[in-house]
Amino acid sequence: MPPAAPRPPLPLLLLLLPPLLLAAARxxxxxxxxxxxxxxxxxxxxxxxxxxxxxxVYPPNSKCTWKITVPEGKVVVLSFRYLDLESDNLCRYDFVDIYNGHANGQRIGRFCGTVKPGALVSNSNKMLVQMTSDANTAGSGFIAKFSAAEPHERGDQYCGGRLEKPSGSFQTPNWPERDYPAGVTCSWHIVAPKNQLIELKFEKFDVERDNYCRYDYVAVFNGGEINDAKRIGKYCGDSPPAPILSERNELLIQFLSDLSLTADGFIGHYKFRPKKLPTTTVLPTTTTVPATSIVKPTVALCQQKCKRSGTLESNYCSSNFVITGTVITAIMRAGSLHATVSIINVYKEGNLAIQQAGKSMSARIIVVCKQCPLIRRGLNYIIMGQVEEDGRGKVFPNSFVMSFKTKNSKILNALKNKTC
Structure with missing residues (x-):
C-alpha cells in the first residue's frame, strides 16, 4: 500500500489532564x-x-499478543471501548484477532477500522488477543476491557461443537423455551466426507435486528475457520437466510450475542449431499436431462436485446436487493462478470451477503451476461437484482441498473420507507 500520513493522536488535552479529571471526563x-x-x-x-x-499512534510493523486468563469455571468477555485501526474491507493490513484459549484456539473474529464489535465471549477461561500492523497507515489503536462471566450452558454442554453425522440440527441455547442468553458465542463445525457437500437450512430465525448485524448475528463460512474472505453471509433479524450449499466438505457456523438485547434465536438443519457431476461428464443413460441443458438458458438469455424495463419504483419491489455502490473489482468468468461493489448505501438487503470491516461494506455481484447491463470498474451505480443461495447478488439483462447520482438518494429513501 502507498504510505499515508498517520492520523493525529487523540487530543493532546486528554494527555495533559490529571488522572482523576480524566477518569471523570471519560x-x-x-x-x-x-x-x-x-x-x-x-x-x-x-x-x-x-x-x-x-x-x-501505534507503531508500524508490529505484532503484539495478550494472553487473558479469568478464574477457573468462568468465561472471558471482551468489550472494545475504542477502536481506530487502518480500515480495509477484509482487514488485511492492520487488525486485531481474537481467539479462544491461549494456543491453537479457534478465531472468534478479526477487526479493523473504527466500528466497535459487540462483546466477544470465549468458550473457556482463556482468551488470546493479537494485534498486527503493517508499514503504512496507522491510527490510535484500541482499548478493551476484559471481565469474567458465568458460562451459559445448554444442558450440561456449551453450545456449538463438531457435527459429523450425515444430517442433524443445531440451535441457540434455551431454544425453544425462551430467548437465547446475552453474551454467548457458539461455533458449529460441520464436516462431511471429502466427496460430499453440506446443505444448510434455517427453519426458524429471530436474532436481534440491526442494519449491519453488528450486535447479535449468525455468520456462515466455507471451511473450518472464521475467515472473512470465505464468509458466505452474516445474518440477523427475523427472516431465515436462504438455503446455503457449501463449496467443499466443511462449513463453520458462528453465533454471537452481545450483552444487551436478546431474541427467540433459531434452529437450523443440515444434511450431506453428493457433489454434482461436472457438465463435461457423460451422464448415465437413465438421466433424462442432458448436461448441456444447464448451459442453454444462459446462452439464450445473453442473446436477447439488452434493455432495462420498468421504472425505479416498479423494479424496487420486484428485486431481492437494492444497493448503491462503487464497482471496485470486475473479473470475467465463463461469460459472466463477477464484481465486488463497495457499498454507499443499502436500501433493501434481502439475503444479500454483505461483508463489513470497520465502516466499509461490500457485496459480491454476478452480472450473468457480461455486458448486459454494462458496468465498469470505478463508477457508481444503483443496482437491483436477485440473490443466489450463497448470498451473492445476481443481475440479469432486465435487472434495473443505472448510474448513481446524489439526487437519486431522495427517491430511494422514499421507496425504502414505503411498503411494497
Missing part, C-alpha cells in the same frame, strides 16, 4: 490511564488491555 476509560505495552499476560476478574502507546 468514565469508560480505565482509572489512572496505564501505560500500554506490546502484549502481555493478564489475569483476574477484570482489567484493561490496549495497543502499544495508546492513546498515541
Amino acid at each position: 468514565p469508560a476509560a480505565p482509572p489512572h490511564r496505564p501505560t500500554f505495552t506490546c502484549g502481555g499476560v493478564v489475569s483476574g476478574e477484570s482489567g484493561f488491555i490496549g495497543s502499544e502507546g495508546f492513546p498515541g
